Amino acid sequence: MISKTHPVTDLLALHGQLDNGQVKLNLTPAELIEHALSGQEGWLADTGALMAYTGKFTGRSPKDRYIVADNATKGNIWWGEINIPFQETHFDQLLGKMISYLRHRTLFARDVYAGADSRYRLNIRVYNTLAWHNLFCHNMFLRPEKDEIEDQKTDFTIICAPEFEADPTLDGTRGKNFTIINLTKKIILIGGTGYTGEIKKGIFSVLNYHLPLKENVLSMHCSANIGKNGDTALFFGLSGTGKTTLSADPNRNLIGDDEHGWTNNGVFNFEGGCYAKVIDLSKEKEPEIWNAIKFGAVVENTRFEQHSRTINYTDCSVTQNTRTAYPLYHIQKAIIPPLGTLPKNIFFLTADAFGVIPPISKLDTNQAMYHFISGYTAKVAGTEMGISEPQKTFSACFGAAFLPLHPTKYASLLGKKMKDHNVNVWLINTGWTGGSYGTGSRMKLPYTRAMITAVLEGKLDNVTFKTHEVFNVAVPQTCPNVPSELLNPRDTWANPLEYDHKAHQLALAFVENFKKYEDFASTELMNGAPNI
Structure with missing residues (x-):
């Protein structure tokens, strides 16, 4: 202590x-x-929340x-x-x-x-x-x-x-x-x-x-929830991958949305509240956050509708990073105190705008450590002049900005706890399928939810898996409520050879990014790398 x-x-x-x-x-x-x-x-909003500027x-x-x-x-x-x-x-x-x-x-x-x-x-x-x-x-x-x-x-x-x-x-x-x-x-x-x-x-x-x-x-930058049977799940992911949305499951209780520790006995929240983005917030899309913004909550850098005290969540004139901070007890399905059991399933979320990563795949311990230390996602270029390709983003342990120790320390500890507690780790692509951004389409949220639900309910325990030819991860060939043709990303591309080229490009980016950690990486960690 x-x-x-x-x-x-x-x-x-x-x-x-x-x-x-x-x-x-x-x-x-x-x-x-x-x-x-x-x-x-x-200023006091009409919900009772306090709005302030930073x-x-x-x-x-x-x-x-x-x-x-x-x-x-x-x-x-x-x-x-x-x-x-x-x-x-x-x-x-x-x-x-x-x-x-x-x-x-x-x-x-x-x-x-x-x-x-x-x-x-x-x-x-x-x-x-x-x-x-x-x-x-x-x-x-x-x-x-x-x-x-x-x-x-x-x-x-x-x-x-x-x-x-x-x-x-x-x-x-x-x-x-x-x-x-x-x-x-x-x-x-x-x-x-x-x-x-x-x-x-x-x-x-x-x-x-x-x-x-x-x-x-193991300290972790992740969200966590727990099911009716006491099974804890962790969700890692950078901004835009769906971490907050996917962990807010109406059939499960929230432990926390951002920072947790993993002991030999279970998972615990570091915090007593949530600090959620509110840009384009709506009651239909995220009712838990919407209802939590009431008296006692803080809202940062938003604007009011004209001649009112109603918050306009679509207004980004101050910043895109508009946020709210509220205590966990504002969430109806939050666990108080915020403690969970040992995790049974861990989800690494990535929004792969290159359309390469399978929508769901299972990682062995070496791959889990490798993808954990890689912390990959891709951001769409948007309206910036001269940029048409998605931008690769790597953030060690899905939170490099907050790691005082070398990332291999956290990755090795993850591998040890996976082995000690027999935990499953899944890589979930909430990004593109059928091609890269601009050609393919974004994976539908109901399909992603169906994949996660299938994992949590044990419905992928006995299905057939196929090894991905580049990333070596295990891809399930069937999943309830998900079209089978979506599960193997190469099959969704009009030109499979173009997929191969893009997959090898992304694999090379992983390897190049990992070079900065090689001097401290174990053999097991290195064995999780993709094929070049």
């Missing part, structure tokens, strides 16, 4: 350096909303996220473009400047925790200069009971002050905005940005460091 100590004696006894009454501690959602409205931080930054800023490099972290962190080292002296200097700045501000403080499994619980104290940010933290983290708060010792402290900006010439930052994680002093500093995702992903990065390294727990 992560050590139970006060980080830097509770941020250099921050309370003692502030005026009495300056810190508003553990306010209720209603009180925070009142402060947000009176402070002109946001300012200049409407998404994370990966190039401005740092980890302090010290004697404890230097040999463990996967340093590079994702984990940018930051000097201890610069951190201490910036911390002192932030504390001086906060002495003259009203702060909203909150005691929360991450990790629904009590053995791996990380107690967190958050300081926000904005009331609506503190409401976000109430929604997204797990909430201790009143009798727990008095005895809760802080394991990690977050200071988030969007109005405070760094001086790059003095503070060692790239720009005025920053997110700096100090894993030794157990502090996260966030300044110059109002995007709340930096808060939640900062703690996710902390858990991704501690849990695999010290606890042998």
